[in-house]
Amino acid sequence: MDMDTRTDGIREGREPRSGGANLLVFLAVLPLDALAGGYAWLVVGIGGWADAHNGAEATVPAVELVASGGVLAAVGLALCWGRYRGAAVVQFALTASLMTWLLSSYD
Template sequence: MDMHRGRADGARAVRERRSGATNLLVFVALLPLDALVGGYAWLASGMEGWAAAHNGEEPAVPVTELAGSGGVLAAVGLALCWGRCWGAAVSQLALTAVLMAWLLSFDG
């Protein structure tokens, strides 16, 4: 029994990438998770600014919360790469980069 997923003649089997419909379905299925994690990052950013304005301080960006949220979304994108859903992975990582850049741009 070959443990490396090779064929009987010794040639290695090539893993094919996923179709466009599969990539789209996976990306749409992950949108609720993206909304949940992105919503947390947006809420943390907004609450930090509100609290600073309420106390008369200079608002600061909550980098720790944004880095954690961005890390979760980037890990999902890397898992999609491992699952050969390249289109969904690129979309996930692009969405993460745009969201985190937008939230980090808020400085008051």
């Protein structure tokens, strides 16, 4: 008899990982987060500076923000798929707060 099935033949779900494993995995993906988030921050900062320097109204660099936010969200989905639920929640919260902060500079 398979250890993953109950007596009625229904397979039990996999349990999430421990808190320490979630922390280690989140710390391991943090450099990728810094790259994607840093790119978005740089694009918003340089774009806003260039628009202000040219005397134009600042425009939202939507493609770059969607791309970097998509990378961060994809990392969160991969963490979910790997059963690192705690790390995925922190990843999604980090992505949402970063994108909100970057977009708050535009009125």
